[in-house]
Every structure is written in C-alpha cells, then in structure tokens.
Amino acid sequence: MYQLKLLQLLGIHEYENSFYLEINLQLDEEAHVFWEVDSETALSLKRVSDFSNEHLYRLSFHTNNNKSSITKHYLDQSTRIEFTCSDQYIEALTALKQLEAITELDKLPFISRKLAKNTSQEASQMLESEVKDGSVPKTKRKLSWLITPLLITVLAIFTAYTGHSILISASTLPSGEALWVDRPSADKALSLEEEQVKEKPKTMLLKENITIVENHKTPYVELIEDISSKLPKGMVALTFDDGPSQFTGEIVDILKEFGVGGTFFTIGTNVKQYPEQVKYIAENGFSIGTHSMTHANLAASSKSKQEKELVQSSEAIEAITGEQVTLFRPPFGAMNDTTTRIVTSHGKKTVLWNNDTRDWETRNAGKIIQHIKTTDVTGSIILLHETKATVDALPAIITYLLEQDLQIVTLR
Numbered sequence: 001m002y003q004l005k006l007l008q009l010l011g012i013h014e015y016e017n018s019f020y021l022e023i024n025l026q027l028d029e030e031a032h033v034f035w036e037v038d039s040e041t042a043l044s045l046k047r048v049s050d051f052s053n054e055h056l057y058r059l060s061f062h063t064n065n066n067k068s069s070i071t072k073h074y075l076d077q078s079t080r081i082e083f084t085c086s087d088q089y090i091e092a093l094t095a096l097k098q099l100e101a102i103t104e105l106d107k108l109p110f111i112s113r114k115l116a117k118n119t120s121q122e123a124s125q126m127l128e129s130e131v132k133d134g135s136v137p138k139t140k141r142k143l144s145w146l147i148t149p150l151l152i153t154v155l156a157i158f159t160a161y162t163g164h165s166i167l168i169s170a171s172t173l174p175s176g177e178a179l180w181v182d183r184p185s186a187d188k189a190l191s192l193e194e195e196q197v198k199e200k201p202k203t204m205l206l207k208e209n210i211t212i213v214e215n216h217k218t219p220y221v222e223l224i225e226d227i228s229s230k231l232p233k234g235m236v237a238l239t240f241d242d243g244p245s246q247f248t249g250e251i252v253d254i255l256k257e258f259g260v261g262g263t264f265f266t267i268g269t270n271v272k273q274y275p276e277q278v279k280y281i282a283e284n285g286f287s288i289g290t291h292s293m294t295h296a297n298l299a300a301s302s303k304s305k306q307e308k309e310l311v312q313s314s315e316a317i318e319a320i321t322g323e324q325v326t327l328f329r330p331p332f333g334a335m336n337d338t339t340t341r342i343v344t345s346h347g348k349k350t351v352l353w354n355n356d357t358r359d360w361e362t363r364n365a366g367k368i369i370q371h372i373k374t375t376d377v378t379g380s381i382i383l384l385h386e387t388k389a390t391v392d393a394l395p396a397i398i399t400y401l402l403e404q405d406l407q408i409v410t411l412r
C-alpha cells in the first residue's frame with residue numbers, strides 16, 4: 001500500500017565542520033533527525049531558504065540532473081524553488097524515499113538523532129541561531145508536518161487577502177515555471193494584516209496560455225483556451241465525471257485532507273437529485289462544470305437540444321452555488337462544431353482530458369492506481385468517475401502524484 005512520505009526541512013546547521021539538514025520525516029510515524037550532507041548542497045539549499053520567518057519548507061523526493069526542489073509554504077502561498085544538489089545528496093534522498101518504516105531510519109549512516117551529545121556550547125558553529133543542541137527545537141519548529149495543511153488553511157481563513165502578489169524569479173525555478181502567485185481579495189473584516197501595502201493583483205500568462213493562481217483553498221489554474229485537454233508539465237488535474245452522487249462527499253473530503261485540487265463535471269439530473277453534494281463541492285473551493293443535463297450524445301443532437309442540455313444543466317448548478325458555471329465537458333467527449341459554437345457563445349470553456357483511467361470499465365481500485373502509475377502523468381488532465389473504486393483509489397493516486405512532485409490543481 002502506498003504511504004504518504006513527507007520531508008520537512010527545519011534548519012541547516014554547521015557543526016564540527018560538517019553540514020546537517022534538520023529534518024522531520026513523516027512516514028508511518030514522524031521522526032525529527034539530522035541528515036549529514038555535503039557543504040555544496042547545504043549552501044545551495046541555504047540560498048533558497050530562510051528560517052527566520054514562519055515559513056515551512058518541504059523537500060522534494062524528486063531530482064533531475066543534480067537539481068532538486070524545495071516547496072515553501074507560507075500562509076496561503078506555496079512556491080517551489082529549485083536548488084543544486086550533489087550525487088551524495090541524491091543517493092541519500094533515494095534511501096529516504098525507499099524507507100518503509102521510521103524504525104529503519106537509524107540504519108542510514110547519514111542520519112543522526114542529535115547533533116551534539118552534550119551541551120549547547122558544542123554547537124556554537126551552527127548557521128542557524130535558533131537551534132541550541134539540536135534536540136530541543138523551538139516551539140515553532142515542532143509544528144507537525146501533518147498539521148501543516150490544516151495550519152495553512154486556518155491561517156488563510158483568518159488572514160486577509162490583500163491582493164498582494166509575489167513574483168517567483170524565473171531564474172530560481174525550473175524552466176517554464178515562472179508564475180505569479182496571487183492572493184485574491186477577500187472579506188476585509190477578517191484582516192489581520194491591515195498595515196500591509198495594498199497592491200493590485202497581477203497575473204502572468206504562461207506559454208500554455210494558462211493563468212496560475214494559488215488561493216487559500218486549493219491551487220487552481222484558470223484555463224484560457226476554448227478547448228483544453230492538457231496542462232503545463234509539473235501540474236496535473238483530477239476530474240470527476242457523472243456526479244454528484246453518493247460518493248461526492250467522500251471525494252471532496254479526500255481532496256481536502258491532502259490539500260489538493262479537484263474538478264467535478266456534473267450531470268444536471270444528478271444535480272437535482274443531490275443538491276447538498278453540489279453545495280459541498282462549491283463550499284470547499286472545488287470547481288463544478290457541467291457535463292450536460294441528461295448525459296446526451298451532443299454530437300448526435302440538434303442545435304436546440306444541445307443548447308438546452310448546456311443551459312439547463314448550468315442553471316441547475318448555478319441555482320445551488322450562486323456562482324456562474326464556466327466549464328463544460330461533453331458526455332463521451334462527443335462534440336461537433338455546433339457544440340463548440342454554443343459553448344463559446346455562453347462564455348464557457350470545454351475541458352477534455354488526455355489521461356483516461358477507464359475506471360468506469362474496470363471498477364477496480366487497484367487497476368485504476370496501476371493505470372496512473374504506468375502513464376505519463378505530468379501535464380495531464382485525468383478522467384475519473386464518481387464510483388466506489390475511484391474513492392478507494394484516490395488516496396493512493398494523490399500520494400503517487402505528490403511523490404512525482406506534481407501540483408494537483410483545480411481547473412477554472
């Protein structure tokens with residue numbers, strides 16, 4: 001069974017002419033240990049991290065040509081930054097990745113439980129002032145990685161979005177990943193940062209014509225093309241068709257638990273049958289698109305029938321959520337020029353997919369997971385359906401995608 005493995009970086013220390021990463025590894029249990037690394041990797045990591053603030057850092061398990069990345073979490077923002085690493089670091093990272101239980105951690109030669117056996121004075125050469133003897137971290141360092149997503153969510157809810165934007169330097173990111181991270185405006189009454197200078201939100205278009213925004217709930221991308229079937233590399237979208245259903249709530253809860261995005265393409269008749277589920281999707285910040293009123297084959301339908309399928313289903317969703325429906329997915333992926341014209345004239349965007357799990361056919365969680373693991377997932381829009389098998393497979397799918405270092409986004 002797949003296990004979520006998270007590697008949090010708490011500090012970088014120099015002690016007796018060696019460098020150590022202070023890490024928190026979450027596996028079946030959590031362990032707070034020190035990882036001896038070469039000076040080059042330590043310094044390269046130090047350049048992209050700052051432990052004087054309340055930032056939380058997650059180290060990626062993924063490397064590519066002596067490059068790896070670190071994700072910085074702060075309030076509602078998360079940004080990924082690349083750093084250079086040695087072969088030695090990659091070897092150690094691989095060993096950590098292959099660990100199956102925390103108890104095996106002590107067998108790794110580069111891991112130690114403490115930096116110094118005795119007193120704080122011995123650790124005088126530390127790069128970071130916070131840590132004294134390495135075994136007694138400051139309270140803020142004890143923040144469990146497990147509660148981090150929760151913390152971020154809570155902070156996000158109680159923190160104002162001032163429209164403040166940050167630009168991640170293109171030079172510090174993997175190619176094609178330069179992006180603006182926006183903090184959308186929200187209820188000013190909740191503001192805890194009123195002194196902060198207000199800026200107009202900015203967005204930047206990527207090559208692929210997609211605006212990337214991260215909000216307080218789930219990271220999302222705003223599609224710009226009339227018809228989309230893929231995403232930029234480094235991202236992936238999970239899409240759930242044919243609901244809402246008795247499984248919607250569970251799917252939403254799993255997405256929430258992992259703090260990842262999701263998009264639901266609902267059928268109008270089901271929307272009327274499960275209005276509470278529609279509300280639940282929207283309340284939790286996930287997207288709802290229309291998948292027609294009756295799951296009709298639009299390519300084989302008249303113009304008026306097509307329009308009715310689109311409009312009625314959108315109105316059914318809008319009556320519940322109060323938000324305009326902007327995404328559409330044709331049943332069976334079947335559409336013609338008339339469909340495109342109608343969809344565009346109603347200001348909606350068509351979302352297809354480029355990764356079909358065939359979950360509706362197998363109805364088998366193991367096979368769905370196997371499919372995901374054997375296909376090229378980066379940049380994919382994954383097609384799933386609201387079934388028991390999908391619910392059962394979802395935690396393993398998300399874990400796998402996160403381990404591939406992908407950002408799981410909601411589509412808008």
Ligand SMILES: [Zn+2]
Pocket residue numbers: 241242291295331332
């Ligand atoms: Zn369908």
